[in-house]
Amino acid sequence: MTDAEQTPATAAEDALRAELAIEQEHVDRVYAELERASVRARLLEAEGLSRGRTDRVGDVRDEEASALFERDALMFNAARRRASLDSQHEGLVFGRLDLDHPPGPGEGREVRYVGRLGVRDEDYEPLVIDWRAPAAAPFYRSTPVEPLDVLRRRVLRCRGPRVVGVEDDLLVPEAPEDIVVIGDGALMAALTRSRGARMRDIVATIQQHQDEAIRAKASGVTEITGGPGTGKTVVALHRAAYLLYSDRRRFESGGVLVVGPSAAYTAYIERVLPSLGEDSVSLRALGDLVDGISTDRVDAPAAAAVKGSMRMRSVLSRAVRGRDPLAPTEFRAMIAGHPVRLDAGALDRVRRQVLRRQRRNGSWDAAGEALGEAAWGTVHGGDREEFFDAYDDHLEVDAFLREWWRPLDPREVLLWLADPEVLARHARGILSDAEQAEVVASLEVALRTGTWSVADVALVDDLAARLGPPVELEQEERGFYEIEELDATERHGVQEVTVGRQRLAAVEPRAELTPATARERLLAGRIGEVDEYAHVLVDEAQDVSPMQWRSLGRRGRWGSWTVVGDAAQASWPDPVEAAAARDEAWGGKEPARFHMTTNYRNAAEIFDYASRVIRAAVPDADIPQAVRETGVDPLDLTVPRAELAERVVAAARELLHEVDGLVTVILPASWDALRPALGPLGDRVVAIDPLSTKGLEYDATVVVDPDAIVAETAGGIRTLYVVLTRAAHRMTVVRPDARRPDTR
Numbered sequence: 082m083t084d085a086e087q088t089p090a091t092a093a094e095d096a097l098r099a100e101l102a103i104e105q106e107h108v109d110r111v112y113a114e115l116e117r118a119s120v121r122a123r124l125l126e127a128e129g130l131s132r133g134r135t136d137r138v139g140d141v142r143d144e145e146a147s148a149l150f151e152r153d154a155l156m157f158n159a160a161r162r163r164a165s166l167d168s169q170h171e172g173l174v175f176g177r178l179d180l181d182h183p184p185g186p187g188e189g190r191e192v193r194y195v196g197r198l199g200v201r202d203e204d205y206e207p208l209v210i211d212w213r214a215p216a217a218a219p220f221y222r223s224t225p226v227e228p229l230d231v232l233r234r235r236v237l238r239c240r241g242p243r244v245v246g247v248e249d250d251l252l253v254p255e256a257p258e259d260i261v262v263i264g265d266g267a268l269m270a271a272l273t274r275s276r277g278a279r280m281r282d283i284v285a286t287i288q289q290h291q292d293e294a295i296r297a298k299a300s301g302v303t304e305i306t307g308g309p310g311t312g313k314t315v316v317a318l319h320r321a322a323y324l325l326y327s328d329r330r331r332f333e334s335g336g337v338l339v340v341g342p343s344a345a346y347t348a349y350i351e352r353v354l355p356s357l358g359e360d361s362v363s364l365r366a367l368g369d370l371v372d373g374i375s376t377d378r379v380d381a382p383a384a385a386a387v388k389g390s391m392r393m394r395s396v397l398s399r400a401v402r403g404r405d406p407l408a409p410t411e412f413r414a415m416i417a418g419h420p421v422r423l424d425a426g427a428l429d430r431v432r433r434q435v436l437r438r439q440r441r442n443g444s445w446d447a448a449g450e451a452l453g454e455a456a457w458g459t460v461h462g463g464d465r466e467e468f469f470d471a472y473d474d475h476l477e478v479d480a481f482l483r484e485w486w487r488p489l490d491p492r493e494v495l496l497w498l499a500d501p502e503v504l505a506r507h508a509r510g511i512l513s514d515a516e517q518a519e520v521v522a523s524l525e526v527a528l529r530t531g532t533w534s535v536a537d538v539a540l541v542d543d544l545a546a547r548l549g550p551p552v553e554l555e556q557e558e559r560g561f562y563e564i565e566e567l568d569a570t571e572r573h574g575v576q577e578v579t580v581g582r583q584r585l586a587a588v589e590p591r592a593e594l595t596p597a598t599a600r601e602r603l604l605a606g607r608i609g610e611v612d613e614y615a616h617v618l619v620d621e622a623q624d625v626s627p628m629q630w631r632s633l634g635r636r637g638r639w640g641s642w643t644v645v646g647d648a649a650q651a652s653w654p655d656p657v658e659a660a661a662a663r664d665e666a667w668g669g670k671e672p673a674r675f676h677m678t679t680n681y682r683n684a685a686e687i688f689d690y691a692s693r694v695i696r697a698a699v700p701d702a703d704i705p706q707a708v709r710e711t712g713v714d715p716l717d718l719t720v721p722r723a724e725l726a727e728r729v730v731a732a733a734r735e736l737l738h739e740v741d742g743l744v745t746v747i748l749p750a751s752w753d754a755l756r757p758a759l760g761p762l763g764d765r766v767v768a769i770d771p772l773s774t775k776g777l778e779y780d781a782t783v784v785v786d787p788d789a790i791v792a793e794t795a796g797g798i799r800t801l802y803v804v805l806t807r808a809a810h811r812m813t814v815v816r817p818d819a820r821r822p823d824t825r
C-alpha cells in the first residue's frame with residue numbers, strides 16, 4: 082500500500098505505534114538505570130553504608146537545592162520503591178513535555194519526562210523528573226492561554242515497564258511538523274475508565290487549579306472546599322505527598338496524619354500515597370484516632386449529637402474532678418498514737434485542692450501529702466515530725482491511697498456516666514434530661530456490646546488529656562508478692578482476699594488476657610499517649626464534631642493543616658459550634674483557601690439529578706460543574722413496596738452488564754434485611770449503608786428508598802446528596818410506592 086492509498090485509520094495506528102516505540106525506548110532506559118541503581122543499593126546495604134533515605138535539605142522550590150541531592154541515596158530510594166510500583170501495574174514514567182524555550186539562556190527545544198520519582202543517568206542528567214519537583218510544574222500548570230513554553234503535554238499509560246498508550250494535549254495553536262498529536266486528551270480518558278475498589282492516584286492528569294492547592298505553602302492552614310466529586314480528597318492526598326517531598330526532614334520525622342470518616346474510607350484511599358512513593362503517612366479513621374481503641378460503630382444520631390457537642394467538655398471536667406465511685410469514703414487510721422478520721426466531705430476537699438493544680442494520674446505524691454496535712458489538721462497536740470514519719474511509713478495509709486487515688490483509666494471514667502445519678506450530678510445545668518438519657522442509653526449499648534462508638538473515642542481522648550498518662554504505682558514489696566500469689570490462689574478457688582483493710586481485686590481475671598465480659602472488652606489494653614504530627618490532613622471535615630476537633634487539635638498543636646470539606650454534605654447538626662471548635666484546633670490561623678468547581682466523578686446526568694435534590698433543600702449549596710456526559714439518565718423507579726427487594730436485585734443485575742467495576746446497593750437501615758438477596762449476584766455487587774459511603778465512589782449505584790435515607794440519618798437530605806453523588810457512570814433509584822398497599 083502506498084502513502085496515497087493509506088486510510089486515515091491505518092495512518093493513525095501507524096503514528097501511534099511509532100510514538101509508542103519512541104516512548105518505550107526512553108522508559109527502557111529508565112528501567113535499566115534503576116536496575117543498575119538497585120544493584121548498587123544492594124552493595125551499599127551489604128557494606129552497611131546505606132542510609133536508606135535521601136539527605137535532602139531545604140526547600141526544593143530552590144532549584145539549586147537539587148545539586149545537594151545525593152545521587153546514590155536517591156537511587157536507593159528509587160530502587161526500593163520500584164518493586165511496589167511494578168506490583169501495582171502503575172507507570173513509573175507517566176508524562177512527557179516537549180518545550181520550546183524562547184531565545185536566551187537554554188533556548189530551543191527540550192524534552193522532559195515526568196514520573197513518580199526522579200531518576201538520573203550516570204552523568205547526573207535527569208531521565209525522569211519527580212512530579213513534585215519545580216521542573217515538573219509546567220506539566221500541570223501550562224494552559225493554551227499560558228503555555229509556559231510547552232508545545233505538547235503527553236500522558237503515557239504504562240503497564241509496569243510497558244508503554245501501552247499515549248494521550249496528548251497541544252498547548253499551542255498549531256503543532257510544529259515534528260510534533261505528532263495523539264488522542265483526545267488524557268483527562269477524559271482517565272475519567273471514563275472504570276473505577277476500582279481502591280482510589281487511584283491522578284499524577285498524570287492533575288489539573289491546573291488542583292496543582293495550585295497541592296503545591297500551596299506548607300505552613301499554616303490550607304482549606305480545600307468544593308462540591309461532590311471535585312477531587313478534594315485526591316488533591317489533598319497528593320498534597321501530602323508533595324509536602325513530604327518538599328520538606329522531607331520536617332514532615333517525615335514530624336509525621337503526617339491523614340484522618341477520614343470511616344475505616345471503609347481509609348481502606349479506599351490507602352493505595353494512593355504508596356503509589357506516589359510515600360508510605361510514611363499515618364492513615365486513621367475517626368474511630369481509630371486514639372491508640373488502644375478501634376471502632377466503627379456509630380451512635381444513634383441524637384446521642385452522637387450530644388456526645389460530640391462542646392458541652393461535653395464541662396461534663397467531663399466535672400467527672401474527672403468528681404469522686405471515684407469505687408473510692409473509700411472514709412479514712413481511718415492510728416498514726417503515731419493519734420486516732421485519725423477524715424469523712425467524705427473532708428476527703429472531697431483534699432481531692433479538689435490537689436486537682437486544682439495537678440492532673441489526677443500524676444499527683445499521687447501530692448495527694449498523699451495533702452491527705453497527711455488534712456490528717457494532721459485533725460490532731461490536737463503531738464509532734465508534727467513524729468506524726469509525718471509515722472504517716473509516711475504507714476502501711477494502712479499506703480493501702481488507703483492505693484484505693485482512694487488509684488490511677489484512673491479514661492475509659493473507666495467515661496463508663497461512670499452510664500450511671501444516671503452520676504451523670505445527673507456532673508451534667509446538671511449543662512445537658513437536658515432528654516440529653517442525659519441519650520448519653521446513658523448509648524453507654525449502656527457500649528456495656529452490652531463491649532464496643533465503643535466513634536463518638537466515644539473523642540470523649541476518651543479528652544478524659545485522657547485531663548487525667549494525664551496513667552502511672553504505674555510502685556509495688557510495695559509486700560503487696561507485690563502477695564498480689565502475684567493471689568493470682569495463683571484464685572486458681573485454687575479463693576474468691577476474695579484482704580491485705581490490711583484493703584480488698585484486692587485479685588479475683589478479677591486480667592482483662593488483657595481473657596476479655597470475657599463486655600466491660601472487660603471495653604477496658605482491655607491500654608490507651609496510648611497522644612502522637613503529635615507535623616501535618617494533619619482532615620477529610621470530610623464538615624462531619625467532624627466539636628469534640629473530635631479537640632482530639633485533632635491535640636495531634637496538630639504545632640503542625641500545619643490541610644482541611645477538606647463541603648458544607649452541603651454535612652451530617653453534623655451544629656455547624657457554628659463545629660466551626661468554633663475547628664478554629665480553636667487550628668490555633669486561630671487564617672486558612673489559605675482553594676475552591677474546586679469541577680466535578681470529575683459523576684456523569685453529568687447523574688450529577689444533575691443529585692443537584693436538583695440538594696438545591697431544593699439547600700439553595701446555596703456549592704454546586705460544581707460535571708464535565709463528562711454519558712447520554713444515559715439515571716433511572717428513578719417507583720415500585721410496590723412488596724416488590725422492592727426483587728426490583729433492587731433486578732436493577733443491580735442490569736447494571737452489572739453496563740459497567741465493569743463495582744455495583745453498590747446503598748441501603749437505609751430499614752431495608753438492611755435485603756442484603757442476603759444480593760449475595761447470589763457475586764462479589765461485584767456490594768451492599769453498604771448510607772453513612773459509610775462518605776468519600777467513596779463506584780461505577781454504578783442502586784439507591785434504595787431515598788425517603789428512608791433522609792428520615793433515618795442525622796444529615797437527612799444532605800446524606801441523601803452524598804449517596805446520590807457516589808456513582809461515576811450509572812445510577813438507579815428504587816423507591817417504594819407510598820400510595821399502594823403493602824401487597825402485590
Ligand SMILES: Nc1ncnc2c1ncn2[C@@H]1O[C@H](COP(=O)(O)OP(=O)(O)OP(=O)(O)O)[C@@H](O)[C@H]1O
Pocket residue numbers: 268271272281282283286287288291307308309310311312313314315316647681682775776777778806
Ligand atoms: N485531575 C484528575 N484526573 C483524573 N481524575 C480525577 C482528577 N481529579 C479528580 N479525579 C477523580 O474524581 C473522583 C472524585 O475525586 P475525590 O473523591 O477526590 O472527590 P471529592 O471532592 O473528595 O468528593 P466527595 O466530596 O464527593 O467525596 C476520583 O475518582 C478522582 O480520582
